[in-house]
Every structure is written in structure tokens, then in C-alpha cells.
């Protein structure tokens with residue numbers, strides 16, 4: 001099946017995935033590729049347009065990435081953003097200069113004339129600038145299309161060649177009409193048809209999976225998270241009972257989660273879903289363990305062993321489903337960075353399961369697209385918008401040793417927090433929110449009695465991609481309600497604190 005494609009060439013800017021997501025959201029399939037992708041690869045992808053992203057470099061740095069003039073001569077429309085715009089000017093003979101002061105923040109920009117990118121945008125509006133260098137002289141054949149007080153070529157282009165450069169960032173929400181500008185580039189300049197919709201994607205994937213799998217046997221590790229839920233549902237649509245899902249109940253899930261997963265997928269959808277009850281084994285293996293990395297390793301290893309045992313009962317399988325999504329694919333193409341935490345995502349399963357092929361039905365999708373596919377497939381908002389939960393689940397939200405008592409206290413406190421966030425209508429604004437049980441006890445007075453009980457910490461962050469995060473400014477009244485309810489309703493908790501640390505220096509999870 002063929003979709004029109006836009007290639008986004010990545011020059012290392014912080015908003016690069018955001019650009020790709022915006023393009024997809026506008027109904028055009030796009031891929032994010034490294035900026036040094038060979039010209040031949042670009043040609044063979046036959047894209048309807050190219051976008052050069054921003055990046056941290058100056059075109060004059062010795063090590064800064066460049067672009068072959070050949071790419072600009074392919075006759076494919078190009079939009080360069082920030083560094084990408086400077087690179088276009090520099091490559092085609094214009095002049096880029098180092099400004100005395102960096103420009104950072106909201107600026108008003110004005111169009112000089114109507115052009116293909118200006119449709120539906122007022123003559124003056126607000127854009128988001130973040131740069132030091134700027135384009136002073138344009139290459140031959142190019143003209144200024146818009147300017148700001150301090151940036152003479154905020155937008156420039158050559159309508160004949162369909163090559164444009166924009167100094168500000170249309171992809172960020174602070175640029176009022178940024179989405180419109182991108183839409184104009186895609187539809188008015190590149191001739192996009194808008195053939196990338198999640199309804200089409202779901203239908204096509206089901207057909208593709210059916211053709212690939214045929215009568216083969218498929219195995220899927222179901223965690224209940226949105227990725228594995230949507231991946232399993234797609235495969236289930238395609239091959240029905242030839243799919244077997246295994247849900248490892250490690251006893252560390254949030255309140256009512258295992259029951260919910262069984263209710264939705266087994267009873268509701270009729271999926272062949274096996275629950276492996278391994279709570280006792282996990283608690284036993286974690287007894288006395290307090291080190292976060294050790295907890296992660298124990299849980300990761302045992303998870304694989306339990307899954308392997310269940311899979312053996314099923315017999316030989318042909319395919320193993322993985323919930324890999326596009327950001328994982330992009331990340332895995334990059335260099336190695338320091339291990340902060342040993343994330344576990346059923347990553348070790350392919351080593352212990354005997355199968356012919358891995359199936360990754362979501363590897364082309366961003367998270368927001370996975371959610372849309374889920375809704376197309378009839379999954380509930382609750383499942384599709386479920387809070388991300390790390391593989392080791394509550395074990396790394398319990399500081400110190402994991403015990404049955406601490407698990408029960410945390411589950412109840414966490415459920416109250418989630419309930420109140422939902423009641424306040426904040427579920428979409430806050431990226432992730434959960435409770436932690438600290439390893440501290442403090443003195444309290446409840447009724448007329450002295451208590452000496454656990455401190456519960458609340459963690460809530462806003463984020464785009466979990467790489468960086470800020471603590472969420474939850475209204476005090478909501479925090480007050482959560483605190484009152486936890487200290488009244490939850491056993492063994494007499495104090496609630498709110499975590500006001502960003503990432504970095506902290507991480508989102510506490511362990």
C-alpha cells in the first residue's frame with residue numbers, strides 16, 4: 001500500500017520528533033531520517049517533500065552537518081526550519097551571520113507578500129524564535145516572504161524551485177499559526193492528498209498481518225499498557241484465535257489492573273488470554289532487596305522465566321508480537337548513552353522463545369497515533385489513555401523492601417490520586433502521575449491517637465517525551481483533596497508530600 005511520504009531530515013534539534021508528529025497529524029506520512037542519509041535513498045523513497053529540521057550548530061562550525069547541493073537540485077519541495085533554513089541559504093550561496101545576541105522567545109512576524117505558505121494566516125502574528133545565527137543575504141532567485149524586528153529573513157523562499165526557509169519554529173505551539181504554515185507547505189507546495197489516517201492504517205495493518213501470518217501461531221506478551229493492548233488487538237482482528245496472549249501477573253500492578261485486563265480482553269473481546277499468577281514468586285524473589293537496580297533485574301529476569309514457562313505450555317509458535325513504536329525505532333538508531341536505569345519492556349523475550357519471526361505492527365507509529373488506532377479498533381478511552389507504567393510497576397515506587405503491606409498502602413493511595421486527577425479533568429494535561437511510598441515513617445495524630453506511619457509522595461509531571469519533565473502545577477485544592485482522602489481512607493499512611501523536582505536533575509520515577 002502506498003502513502004505519499006515526506007522525509008524529515010534530522011539535524012539534531014530538540015523539536016525534531018515534534019515536527020514529524022505534526023506532519024503525521026496533518027494527514028501526511030513522514031519518516032525522520034538522519035541528515036546524512038544518501039541522496040539515492042532520498043530518491044528511492046520518492047518523497048513529495050523534504051523538511052530540514054533545526055539543530056544546535058552554526059553552518060560555520062567545522063563539524064556541523066551539511067547537505068549536498070544535489071539534494072536541493074532534486075526538484076523535490078523543501079522546507080528548512082531554523083538551522084535547516086540557514087543551511088539552505090548557505091548551501092545555495094546566501095550569507096548566514098552570527099547575531100550579537102541570541103533571540104529566544106515569542107516575536108511578532110509580518111508577511112511582506114502573499115505566498116503559498118501564507119494562506120489562512122493573518123499578515124501579522126506571533127512566532128517562536130530560538131537562534132543565534134541568521135540569514136542576512138538570500139541566494140539568487142530567493143525572496144524575503146516575512147520578517148520580524150530583528151530577523152530580516154524570518155521566512156524566505158523561491159516559489160519556482162519550491163524551496164523555503166523559516167527561521168522560527170512552526171512546529172511548537174507558541175507559534176500561533178505554525179500548524180497552518182506546515183499545512184500550507186504540505187498541501188499547497190507539496191501537493192499532499194492527506195492519505196495518512198489511522199482508520200486506513202488499521203484496515204491496512206489487519207490485512208497485512210493476515211497475509212503475513214496466515215494460519216501461523218502467534219504469541220504476545222500483554223502488559224495492559226496501550227502499546228501491547230493495541231498491538232494485540234490488531235493481531236487479534238487479523239487472525240483471531242491463532243493469537244495467544246500471556247499476561248504475567250507479577251503481583252506488582254496498580255489497583256484492580258489485572259482484573260480489568262482480563263475483563264476487557266478475555267471476556268470483552270474473546271481473546272485467547274492466559275494469566276500467569278506469579279505474585280508469590282515475585283514477592284519471594286524480592287524479599288529483603290532494597291537496591292533499585294537489583295529490583296529491576298530480579299523482576300526483568302523472573303518475568304522472562306515465567307513467560308517462557310507459559311509459552312512452553314502453548315507449544316511451538318511462529319510469530320512473536322512486540323509493541324515497538326516509532327520513537328523506539330528512532331532511538332535504537334542512535335549512539336549509546338549512560339545507563340540511568342535498566343528499563344525492562346519484555347525486551348529479553350526473543351532470546352528464550354522459539355519462533356520464526358517478530359511482528360511489530362506499531363513500529364511506524366508515534367504514541368498519539370497508537371492511541372488513535374486503539375480508538376479506531378474500539379478500545380475504551382480508559383485503556384487508550386492509561387497512564388504509562390514501568391515494567392517493574394509498583395516495585396520501583398516502593399522505596400526500600402517490597403512488602404505486601406506497603407503494596408496495599410501504595411495501591412490505595414495511588415488509586416485515590418488517579419481518581420482525583422480524573423475528577424479535576426487534568427488527565428490529558430498531566431503527562432504522568434502516580435503515588436510513591438517512601439521509606440520514611442513520621443509521627444502524626446489521627447483522632448486522639450499518636451500514629452507512626454508511612455509518608456506518601458505524589459509525583460506528577462508534564463513532558464513531551466519523558467526525556468525531560470517538569471513537575472505539574474496541580475491546583476492546591478486538588479492536592480488538598482488528595483491529601484485529605486489518603487490520610488483518611490488509606491491504612492498506614494499519615495502524611496502526604498508533593499514532589500516539586502524537574503527531570504533533570506531527578507528522574508520521573510523515584511527508582
Ligand code: XMP
Pocket residue numbers: 340341342343344345388389390391392432466503506507508509510511
Ligand atoms: P524515568 O524515571 O527514567 O522514566 O525518568 C521515564 C519514563 O520511563 C518509564 N519507565 C519505564 N518504562 N520500563 C518501562 O517500560 C521500565 O523499566 C521503566 N522505568 C521507567 C517511566 O514511567 C517514565 O514514563
